[in-house]
Amino acid sequence: MILEETYTLSNGVAIPKLGLGTWMIDDDKVAEAVKAAVKLGYRHIDTAQAYGNERGVGEAVRTCGLARDEIFVTTKLDASHKNYTDAKQAIDGSLQTLGLDQIDLMIIHSPQPWQNFGDEDRFFEGNVEAWRALEEAYNAGKLRAIGVSNFQKADLDNLLDKVAVKPMLNQILAHISNTPFDLIDYAKSKGLLVEAYSPVGHGKILDNREIADIAAKYGVSVPQLSIRYCLQLGLLPLPKTANPDHMRTNAAVDFEISDADMETLKAVERIKDYGDASVFPVYGGKM
Template identity: 65%
Template sequence: MTVLDETYTLSNGVEIPALGLGTWFIDDDKAADAVRAAVEIGYRNIDTAQAYGNERGVGEGVRTCGVPRDELFVSTKLAAEIKDYQHAVDAIDGSLAKLGLDHIDLMLIHSPQPWDDFRGGDYAQGNREAWRALEDAHLAGTIRAIGVSNFQQQDLENVLDGARVAPHVNQLLVHAGNTPSELLAYCASRQILVEAYSPIAHGAILKNAEVRAMAEKYGVSVPQLCIRYTLQLGTVSLPKTANPDHMRSNAEVGFEISGADMDLLRSLRDVDYGEHSAFPVYSGK
């Protein structure tokens, strides 16, 4: 048994593989090949989003990979700009059509605010409306689990207040150097599973001398150490790559980080995202 066989169970009983393939920055015309390569290696958890512009390619990869659909876990995300019920309903139908699938395993609200106002204005009512659309699709059976992404505690409380279905997942920026411990604890207290995106800090962590030294101590690469760290935090880890060699390496994380080293990684607070700071999620807001 490897990490690719490990799963978590969501609060509604749905199982989700612990390690997934992130597809941000994989072009639509390359996404199908990336998905097929990942599935051949053993990945069963594939994560995309409307904003990535590659749902069509991801869906093609899922449909042509040779593995039965019910053995795969496919996630996508409602565009962050959609903050009303009808546009959310239409967008859910749009994702199903682009993916070419009759159901989605997990769909998230990508952000509590539109990207051009990230951590900005008040979109509480819009998030409740988008959530209602996800609930309706979930209760109709076209989405097996629903959740959110980039939601802080107050954003979660807004959705939970009056929700018919509590979020099953919150997908967050989590990596050594950015561990939101209080938010992780809050999600755990509400049975909301956290998925860690950018577990390798969009590459920024590769330059950290402390992390490099720790990886050498365990005889692993920095990405392997960072992926293992997020798994030991109890999160789903979603490293993104189109490179099959990296996919294989990212799954070779069968070692254990000691409690003391986990504490060291948890306490790291120094990550410079460099050019990627232009993206809202890395902007420090």
């Protein structure tokens, strides 16, 4: 069963192969969602400072009835923190808000602050500064693993060339019809695990007839096919839902997509419009 399987990060830490994403789940509702997921067997919960729901996630982790070391908690350093002092304070802030002594994985949410998303400035110096704070917290035992999110090749190289503790993971948008194979292969070649957020393409691939036909062939839903696709690429999918029924079906992916069908899925025409989810930056600033 996929919920019992793990990948191993470059520092030897085991991370469950399937996680629960909590983006857009309100802080007063997220504890209930996380507890439902844990009851179904989920052991990996993904949150972020920018989601505004760390408090609720922490509450669920502390009160779900499992020992702390049985649940893997990921959070993200807000993209605006591009100096050491701010990043250091924010890391301690997450520990306090979550109510945990240790975070399993903390990652830089974006190489650019959201209001600068897509600009030419990659904030190389600021990311090294933020990374220094993560490194320090990692070496102090506050964080079990550290990584990045939305980092492109140049952003990864900037850190890999300058830091003592290398990033262990890169969390990126990846799904059928939008899979950045070059970036995935490059990250893997540098020893990083790649996580796939929005593995169901913000819901926009549900209407794709080609994908639906392949899903029907295996007797599964499009989300199940999408999650399995990521797993077969060696990615760690993070489907987001507060619905226990969806949590259950999202984890029922113990089937195998044939090589031929994988090749077809890799070549599905790219989705260009994610509707409301196309708005960047997602977390405020310019539109």
